[in-house]
Each structure stands twice: as structure tokens, then as C-alpha cells.
Amino acid sequence: MKKILLVFILILCSKYVFGQVSGNFNVGGDIDKFYPVTFADGGWNNNTPTNLILSRANIHLDSTWKGSLMASFTYHVTGWGHGSQFIDADIKPSRGSISNFIAGWRDATEQGACNCIIIWLRGGGTTYYYKSNYAVNPTVYDGVQNALPYNEDNGPAHSYKTTVDPYATTTGTFQNRNAYFNGNVGIGTINPLNKLDVNGTIHSKEVKVDLNGWSDFVFKKEYNLPTLEEVEKHITEKGHLENIPSQEEVLKNGINLGEMNSKLLQKIEELTLYIIKQNKKISSQENKIEELEKEKTVLKSLSERLLKIEEQLK
Secondary structure, three states, X not given: OHHHHXXXXXXXXXXXXXXXXXXXXXXXXXXXXXXXXXXXXXXXXXXXXXXXXXXXXXXXXXXOOOOOEEEEEEEEOOOOOOOOOEEEEEEOOXXXXXXXXXXXXXXXXXXXXXXXXXXXXXXXXXXEEEEEOOOOOOEEOOOXXXXXXXXXXXXXXXXXXXXXXXXXXXXXXXXXXXXXXXXOEEEOOOXXXXXXXXXXXXXXXXXXXXXXXXXXXXXXXXXXXXXXXXXHHHHHHHOOOOOOOOHHHHHHHOOXXXXXXXXXXXXXXXXXXXXXXXXXXXXXXXXXXXXXXXXXXXXXXXXXXXXXXXXXXX
């Protein structure tokens, strides 16, 4: 009776436990090329994502100091628009003479039904170990085990890569969808006090800042433009421009990029008005000088005529 009960429990539990699938494979071809390897989405028909781990923990595997790899992929392919498709990758740094073993990845089912993704892996007789919650059936297209290129069903053909795609760098977590954080995020700091705190340099192609207003009010008729004498007095007394934070304030509190750009634009627009005013004054003075020059010419002509008349009267 106990044996029957134990067998029943094992059968019952097996319905709810996913088996682990593991193994290894080798990618041939050239060491400086990355070849397409397909991995099935074993969880596609089970309404769960597939979790794939790729590894070569021994840095001396295949040759001395060749390099190590630890990477995990979680994915669900589209398969003609199945929905909820994604590929998340987490790649750890490699050690050894080779820094990159992965050059990129792709969902290969936009127009087909292979239920697989492609991962480009370095060749040259490199061994990879894998472990997954479902059967992933790695298939290597290195021109030796299977011919190149690999052709997607109703889609493009894929051959080897010679460079690493920008998103597939040596380390980091990568995903092809938006990320949302309810709390604060810190980079280089463990105690972020704002939505994003970065202790270091931010390199960006573009920064967009939302503002509540802009500085074009300077050009409105009712704007009271300070005189240059007032500007000079403020600089003499305070050591900085009006409405611009002092050096002490900046060193203590930093600056708000949007607010500072608006204030700097205000000063540029005020400076523009000063230049326009000065230009009008200079133009007026030039006109007066031109009139005086004309008068001077007339007076000189009259003077010369008077001298001639005087000579004639002598």
C-alpha cells in the first residue's frame, strides 16, 4: 500500500515539475567568426518562457586561456504573432584571450514556425555547455555541421558575423522592450535620492528636458529691461549676474539644466536687446556725423568762395 501511494505521489508531482535539459555542443569554422546557432523555444506550447543558460566556466576549455562565458537567455518567440514575444539576455564578463563569445541574437519566427531564436556564437572549435527548463535542441550552422546560411522560414538568410552587434557587449543585461522602475534608480551610488542618481559621467546623443516656461518674456513690451548701470551695480555688489546662482550656490546645490538654460537664454535675450539699442544709437550717431560732414563740406566751399571774393576786392 505504501509503495502504491508513493508511486501515485511521484506521478502527481511530475505533472507540475519541469525537467532540466542540459548538454554541450561545439561550434567549428573560424575563430574570428560568429556562427548562427538556433535554440528552440520549448516553453512556447506550455504558456511559459524558456530559460537558457550558456556557459564555459573553465577558462582553459579547448585551449589555454581561451576564455570563459556565463550567459542566460529568457525568451518567448512570436511564431507568426503569438504575442508577448521577447528576448532578455544577461551576459557576464569573459576572462582570457577572447573577450566576446556572443555577437548577437534574434527571434527567427516573425514569418515562420521554427519556434526558435538564433544566437551567434564564436567558432574555431569552441565548446559551449547549456542548461534549460525545456528541450532547446541547439543546431549549429558553421558550414561543417550544417551548411550556411541558415534560412528563416519565409524570412531572411543568416550567415556568420565578424563583429559584435552594439547591444551584445561583453557584459550587462539586455532587453528589447521598455523598463519601468517605481522607485529611485542609482548608478554608481547605493542611496539614490531622486528618480535617477548617477555618480559619474553621462554620455548621451540627446537630452530632452520638460519645462514650465521659457524666457521669451524678455521681448514683450511690458518687460522692464534693467539698465546697464543697474547691471554693473549688481555685478559690483554681488559678484554675479542677477537671477543667476553664485559660485557658492552652484558648488553646494549643483544646477538644474532646464532652469539654467532658461536663465542663460534670458541673459542672451537681454544682451540682444542691449545690442539692438546700442546699434540704433550708433546708427543715429553715424547719421549725425554724416550730416555734419555734409555741413562741413558746404562751409568749406563757402569759405573758399569768400577768400576768392576778398582777393578780387584787393
